[in-house]
Amino acid sequence: MLANEVVGPYALLRLERCDMEPGVPGQFFMLEAPGQLLPRPMSLCLAPPGELAFLLEPIGPGTRALAGARPRDAIHILGPLGNGFDLDVERPLLVAGGIGMAPMPYLSETLGGPPALLGFRSKSHAEAARLLPGAEVVVEPQLVTELLPDEPGDVLACGPEPMLEAVRELAPDAQLAWEAPMACGYGACYGCVVDVEGRYVRLCVEGPVR
């Protein structure tokens, strides 16, 4: 680890890239969580030269252990994994809620800085918006979906499940990045399934962007 930066209630872990590829925005990496049995899935937030950076919210033992890591700590990571966003879009609009902000900076950079809408549950959480300069930001009780224009274009979204469902109502063709508890991240455990039309599919193999 190169640096561990405080971003409001979130932690931005900057890791040395070594010889790893950053992958496509929306893909994820499994990060070893110090002292924990299983790694934790995190989408890539930033990919400056020589670095891979991950934004995470310390809410459980794994994310708290990661948020407590210090520069020079060794953290094993595996990735990039899963399917990222389809970048062949004409009028991209990025939409994120809370820690769903994580993949947006790298996605924005890759797409050349398209418009972005970000929603957070508090002013403190909204500090993360500084990772995506120029984005329009709302704080609850206002919801990010209230900002969606009538013709939203090609929506690429990440956030909590109710937000993604609401985005899908307004923009049926939106690309949505989902999350689920994962043990392995590479299709081995069948732990991260989601219900797709009555069938359980592995989010790590058939997602996380669907």
Place this chain on the structure above:
Amino acid sequence: MSVPILNASGCLDALTAPEVARTLDGFVTKTVTPLPREGNPPPRIAEADGWMLNSIGLQNPGIEAFATRVLPRLRDLGVPLWVSVGGFSASDYETCCERVGELEAVQVIELNLSCPNVDEAPETVVELVRSSRKATSKPLYAKLSPATPDIAEVARAVADAGADGLSLVNTIRGLALDPGSLRPRLALGPGGASGPALRPIALACVYACANAVELPIVGLGGVMSGRDVIDFVAVGASAVALGTVLFADPFSPSRIRAELEREARVRGYGSAEEIGRLAHGSASALQV
């Protein structure tokens, strides 16, 4: 020092991660049942207090789709194949064993007699082994639960019923609560607990069964390192299988194999046979 390293059933998808499967000495499939199963609702996994809990619920495409669509692709991997079969009655086991028995590419059938996440068959484990034995001449390994009052007795009975080997052990049922809501973290409540905390339980089971029967034993339950493999061999296992560690580290088969060789060299062990059942001598005296 060479000890065959397999994966625990349900802990690797060889078609999704063929490069991992090729580092194993044998690939054990996820349990196949007569009919397709969607498995249990999510959330299916959680980590708590050093254990991993899972409640996958035997998601699989069913025996016919497995035999016609999955197996040909597994065969192409060039890794010895073990097929894990399960069900909800003796006739389910019979059906699966008969069908898998016809498949030339399969070396061993492992009977999943101990999944903690689905309803149990009404018959006893011994009756399930007997029904399976009638259905196939392929080698049958009985995978037993550690939650058994006298596992050595079960081992003797399944040996008499025709098992050719034992896989020891399956996960043990456990429960984890969300600290905020105090609701179970898995959708169905309990799940199968695995990881390093299972290891002493698994070692005790292998130790007991190695004394009770002459069958070969695959030791599994919390194997994380080469040193753990030596422990399992010392109590009587002739092979080991990796479960939870594969989720954390897909490179673990090669790492553990290298650790095993180094550890054996440092300790001066020449072969697995040499350390096999070393643990069965009298307990070492306290050195003061």
